[in-house]
Amino acid sequence: MIPTPALEIVVLVWGLVLLLAEAFVDKLDKRVFAIAGIVGLVAVLLGSFFLAPPPPAASTGFWSFYTADPLAIFFKRFALATTIFILIMAIDYAPAIRMGVPGANPQAGLGEFFALPIFTCAGLMWMASAIDFVMIFVSLELVTMSFYVLVTFTRRNPATLEAGVKYLILSALSTGFLVYGITWIFGVTGETNLARIGAVLARQDFDHVPLLFGFALVLVALGFKIAAVPFQIWVPDVYQGAPTPVTAFLSVGSKAAGFVVLLRVLGPFSILPQVGKLLVVIAALTLIYGNFAALPQTNLKRLLAYSSIAHAGYLLIGVVCFAGTAVAFYLVGYLLMTLLCFAVVVLVAADGGEQIEDYSGLVRRSPFLAGAMLVGMVSLAGIPFTAGFLGKFFIFDAAIRQGQTLLVVIGVITVGCGFYYYLKVIRAMFWLPPPNDAPVIQISPLSRGAIGLLIAGIFVFGVYPQPILNALNPPAPVAVTAGR
Amino acid sequence: MSPVFFWLASALMLLFGAAVIMNRNPIASALSLVVSFLGLAALFMSLDAFFIGIIQVLVYAGAVMVLFLFIIMLLDLRAEERRKINLVAFAGGVAVAVIFFGQLCLVIGHLRQAKQSFPALPLNHPDDVRSVGLLLFGNYNLPFQIIAVLILVATIGVIVLSKRELR
Numbered sequence: 001m002i003p004t005p006a007l008e009i010v011v012l013v014w015g016l017v018l019l020l021a022e023a024f025v026d027k028l029d030k031r032v033f034a035i036a037g038i039v040g041l042v043a044v045l046l047g048s049f050f051l052a053p054p055p056p057a058a059s060t061g062f063w064s065f066y067t068a069d070p071l072a073i074f075f076k077r078f079a080l081a082t083t084i085f086i087l088i089m090a091i092d093y094a095p096a097i098r099m100g101v102p103g104a105n106p107q108a109g110l111g112e113f114f115a116l117p118i119f120t121c122a123g124l125m126w127m128a129s130a131i132d133f134v135m136i137f138v139s140l141e142l143v144t145m146s147f148y149v150l151v152t153f154t155r156r157n158p159a160t161l162e163a164g165v166k167y168l169i170l171s172a173l174s175t176g177f178l179v180y181g182i183t184w185i186f187g188v189t190g191e192t193n194l195a196r197i198g199a200v201l202a203r204q205d206f207d208h209v210p211l212l213f214g215f216a217l218v219l220v221a222l223g224f225k226i227a228a229v230p231f232q233i234w235v236p237d238v239y240q241g242a243p244t245p246v247t248a249f250l251s252v253g254s255k256a257a258g259f260v261v262l263l264r265v266l267g268p269f270s271i272l273p274q275v276g277k278l279l280v281v282i283a284a285l286t287l288i289y290g291n292f293a294a295l296p297q298t299n300l301k302r303l304l305a306y307s308s309i310a311h312a313g314y315l316l317i318g319v320v321c322f323a324g325t326a327v328a329f330y331l332v333g334y335l336l337m338t339l340l341c342f343a344v345v346v347l348v349a350a351d352g353g354e355q356i357e358d359y360s361g362l363v364r365r366s367p368f369l370a371g372a373m374l375v376g377m378v379s380l381a382g383i384p385f386t387a388g389f390l391g392k393f394f395i396f397d398a399a400i401r402q403g404q405t406l407l408v409v410i411g412v413i414t415v416g417c418g419f420y421y422y423l424k425v426i427r428a429m430f431w432l433p434p435p436n437d438a439p440v441i442q443i444s445p446l447s448r449g450a451i452g453l454l455i456a457g458i459f460v461f462g463v464y465p466q467p468i469l470n471a472l473n474p475p476a477p478v479a480v481t482a483g484r
Numbered sequence: 485m486s487p488v489f490f491w492l493a494s495a496l497m498l499l500f501g502a503a504v505i506m507n508r509n510p511i512a513s514a515l516s517l518v519v520s521f522l523g524l525a526a527l528f529m530s531l532d533a534f535f536i537g538i539i540q541v542l543v544y545a546g547a548v549m550v551l552f553l554f555i556i557m558l559l560d561l562r563a564e565e566r567r568k569i570n571l572v573a574f575a576g577g578v579a580v581a582v583i584f585f586g587q588l589c590l591v592i593g594h595l596r597q598a599k600q601s602f603p604a605l606p607l608n609h610p611d612d613v614r615s616v617g618l619l620l621f622g623n624y625n626l627p628f629q630i631i632a633v634l635i636l637v638a639t640i641g642v643i644v645l646s647k648r649e650l651r
């Protein structure tokens with residue numbers, strides 16, 4: 001039995017070991033370090049299924065900052081799985097890193113590019129467990145700091161530099177909002193621990209306006225992380241300019257962690273009536289903006305950026321209804337289909353471009369990749385028997401139960417928009433002729449396996465969602481002991 | 485603490501804080517920021533938080549500002565002075581600032597603590613270096629350790645992003 005905090009420590013130490021080893025080994029192919037990172041993270045992921053039960057929450061010390069409840073453990077696995085796929089993508093992206101990083105040695109910078117996501121993963125895992133504003137702030141900053149570096153990594157490319165500067169400035173601004181909001185909340189309640197803030201709020205003995213002000217400021221910062229309208233302005237440029245594996249990491253890892261923190265923070269604050277209304281407005285705006293702005297896009301990464309805003313809207317519907325399980329399931333579906341699409345983008349962009357027209361006739365150049373992209377797009381659009389459909393189904397189901405008719409109506413209309421822009425990509429791949437000189441795309445066995453796994457996941461969870469639903473609401477422990 | 489001291493230090497802080505954004509010359513802005521930090525340090529001292537006051541001077545007014553000045557020296561100052569003010573952006577920025585300030589006043593008007601005076605501090609001064617240390621390495625040990633990881637990542641990032649030629 002492994003104590004839960006050991007997971008992060010192992011991830012962190014493994015990252016340090018790889019970083020150190022990379023500094024002393026010159027001759028080796030640096031991709032070995034990515035493989036080593038993947039092996040280490042897979043080991044931790046397996047280890048996360050043999051966790052010791054956590055001690056009860058304490059009022060001070062370690063366990064007042066850190067929780068090991070099912071939600072935390074679920075999202076730790078989520079972060080680990082995301083990082084594993086990101087590292088696999090990063091191996092395929094290595095040639096582009098060589099072009100984008102100034103260096104005498106052709107392998108310059110590769111070691112850091114493979115090691116930094118491991119530190120980000122540790123940050124995401126801490127975020128999943130954070131139950132105190134101090135801990136939320138520190139782990140969020142660890143994640144953001146490593147993303148500053150990763151987004152700007154291929155700095156010879158002007159678009160990447162632009163993306164890096166935009167991300168740095170806007171993200172720093174949003175951090176400012178977060179800290180300022182936390183100080184207001186602390187000023188009113190005298191606590192940073194979410195459970196104790198909840199206790200103060202339950203007593204109804206506080207100043208409403210200053211507390212709402214503080215909460216709104218925190219919401220601004222979290223809205224930035226999850227790319228909710230009107231805090232989404234950075235998303236299209238940063239997603240388009242950043243190295244593709246980093247874009248995938250931002251759109252899955254950073255967003256999921258943002259939603260976990262949002263769910264945790266909403267716990268105590270949900271008793272304020274204004275909070276629900278505010279979230280409904282944000283969700284509606286996000287749905288409308290993300291889906292309609294995606295319609296005219298011609299660059300696939302930019303299209304996926306707007307699609308990521310749109311999906312934040314669907315997730316926010318789940319958050320408004322406090323349907324934690326539905327949100328978690330949607331995020332798993334989102335992980336599978338988004339990583340699948342970005343994995344294909346990395347492989348196709350290696351000897352093509354990122355415009356949708358570069359995908360013309362992809363089915364002739366690589367039927368496997370075209371099929372993978374088809375599954376990804378179909379699931380993003382939400383066609384039955386895919387994880388994307390069931391995710392939307394659970395979210396809308398929760399919304400109908402809560403009587404959020406307006407959000408359901410907007411959601412259904414915007415799903416219709418989604419069909420148009422996702423199917424545009426499918427049309428290019430299957431109906432348009434390929435350019436004459438387009439080479440056949442080579443795929444490494446590792447990526448082929450990863451893509452196959454993602455496709456399988458989309459279909460398996462699209463018809464059999466029980467494993468994920470049970471992970472968050474574990475069946476009574478009595479049944480487990482009785483079975484032995 | 486004498487109220488005169490409080491008003492003096494606050495006025496100093498706000499005045500030079502405004503000067504930071506009003507000045508066209510970046511060096512003058514940076515030096516105004518130093519004075520603003522000194523005012524803040526004086527406020528901390530007057531609240532008996534001597535350790536934080538000293539750290540404010542040493543770290544912010546000292547180390548961080550030297551860093552700022554170094555960076556400013558690497559920039560092209562003339563370009564900044566020649567730059568014209570974009571009126572629309574200026575008006576927008578002022579509007580946002582005014583709205584935010586108004587909102588802040590409103591919120592403070594609703595704050596109970598703002599209407600009552602705080603109880604006087606006990607006369608026996610606590611050993612604040614010791615208390616800060618105990619808090620950091622005791623209760624707040626986990627976040628403190630994560631900050632160490634954060635700084636490591638930042639260090640790696642600076643090297644990766646700033647070296648002219650990576651090896």
